[in-house]
Amino acid sequence: MNNNKTKYLLEKLINFNTENFDDKPSGYTLDFLRFIRKYLKESGIKSKIHKYDLNKKYDGKIEKIKNRGILLTEINDSKKPIILLEGHTDTVPIESKNISKAICSVKGNIIKGRGAVDMKGSIVSMILAIQELNKNKNLKYQPVLLLTSDEEANNFAGIKHFLKLQKKHKYNIKFAVCGEPTNFEIKINFYGALYMIIECFGKSGHGANKSENENAIENIVPFLNDLLKYQKEISKIRHPQLGYSVMNIGTIRGGRKVNQVPSSCVIEFAVRTVKKNNIYLNLFNDIVENKKILHKTTQVFSYDPICVSSNNKFVSELKKSVLKSGKKSQFNISKEFSEATLLNKAGLETVMFGPGNSVYSHSSNEKINIKDVLLTKEILVDFLSLSSHSIP
Ligand SMILES: [Zn+2]
Known part of the structure; x- marks a missing residue:
């Protein structure tokens, strides 16, 4: 029975198209959130959808994108400390022409479809856990569910x-679980991220009449060479828990036609950092930035790495619950940037823990085993039934 209910719920959630693109209005999740609000209400759990708008730039024009939202279940006792279960409802693009058709397929216990592992399967675990915990009136901590949008695009809006609401209401949150897929590992160490853009300029004109220093692609070459030197230097920076830094030059764009002098050339690169980002920025200034060539450097975002202590009481309790379920409990690191970093940055201690293997995230073969979804539910219920634990 439980199995069928879980399958039904996950299928339903996958079939809401919540694919999110950065370059066009998309990622609408309100119908998804309303469905969950109704579903939870049927078992006596109230929740509220908090709406927000986005200001987006498409083709140089700023557009206001409305009807964005997050869902938060009701906090019914302001004194009781909260444990937050958190996940995002949007997905990366579906990559199928038939998006109006069902996008979910079921074979035995395996559910396939965009968002199955990242992270609608995990959302189902959290919904079922909240439902079950709601029957227990002696909980020491209130479980609160937070479902967000705009994680896969639109800069974590x-x-x-939610963090704005948190600042205003000062919810008494003691700990949070971000449900990204970790395959039963508890991820407590998070790489930082530094994302930067370098643009070089030139003077547009016919290729036959080119003068020196006017070609933006040629002007960017010294930067590109020095970025490789920079990469070599930072790949030596190591942290005992996180390991080594990683850098990727993601894009290079410049020029339109072979007989035209390009007026702009842009390089985008990202560093996964393991120590404070100012170390990387200082090195960047020493190795790459110090040139007389006309250019513009933009720091798109910068987040320092974060480590949650494995001695944190909630972390130890979660570990016990994982072990009880029969799974090996391991701590691990997350190289991908996620909402967990933003929650930690805001002072809310957060770990990552969720069903499914993240190698399937964003892939054309996204899938999850319904048994993992149910087992995660069991672990979360055990973990949140802290009234019986010795935690202060
Ligand atoms: Zn995700």
């Missing part, structure tokens, strides 16, 4: 909207 959903979780940022």
Whole structure:
């Protein structure tokens, strides 16, 4: 029975198209959130959808994108400390022409479809856990569910909207679980991220009449060479828990036609950092930035790495619950940037823990085993039934 209910719920959630693109209005999740609000209400759990708008730049024009939202279940006792279960409802693009058709397929216990592992399967675990915990009136901590939007695109606008609410209401949150897929590992160490853009300029004109220093692509070459030197230097920076820094030059764009002098050339690169980002920025200034060539450097975002202590009481309790379920409990690191970093940055201690293997995230073969979804529910229920634990 439980199995069928879980399958039904996950299928339903996958079939809401919540794919999110950065370059066009998309990622609409309100119908998804309303469905969950109704579903939870049927078992006596109230929740509220908090709406927000986005200001987006498409083709140089600023557009206001409305009807964005996050869902938060009701906090019914302001004194009782909270444990937050958190996840995002949007997905990366579906990559199928038939998006109006069902996008979920079921074979035995395996559910396939965009968002199955990242992270609607995990959302189902959290919904079922909240439902079950609601029957227990002696909980020491209130479980609160937070579902966000705009994680896969639009610069984490959903979780940022929640953090505004948190600042205003000062919810008494003691710990949070971000449900990204970790395959039963508890991720407590998070890489930082530094994302930067270098643009070089030139003077547009016919290729035959080119003068010196006017070609933006040629002007960017010294930067590109020095970025490789920079990469070599930072790949030596190591942290005992996180390991080594990683850098990727993601894009290079410049020029339109072979007989035209390009007026702009842009390089985008990202560093996964393991120590404070100012170390990386100082090195960047020493190795790459110090040139007389006309250019513009933009720091798109910068977040320092974060480590949650494995001695944190909630972390130890979660570990016990994982072990009780029969799974090996391991701590691990997350190299991907996620909402967990933003929650930690805001002072809310957060670990990552969720069903499914993240190698399937964003892939064309996204899938999850319904048994993992149910087992995660069991672990969360055990973990949140802290009234019986010795935690202060
Ligand atoms: Zn995700």
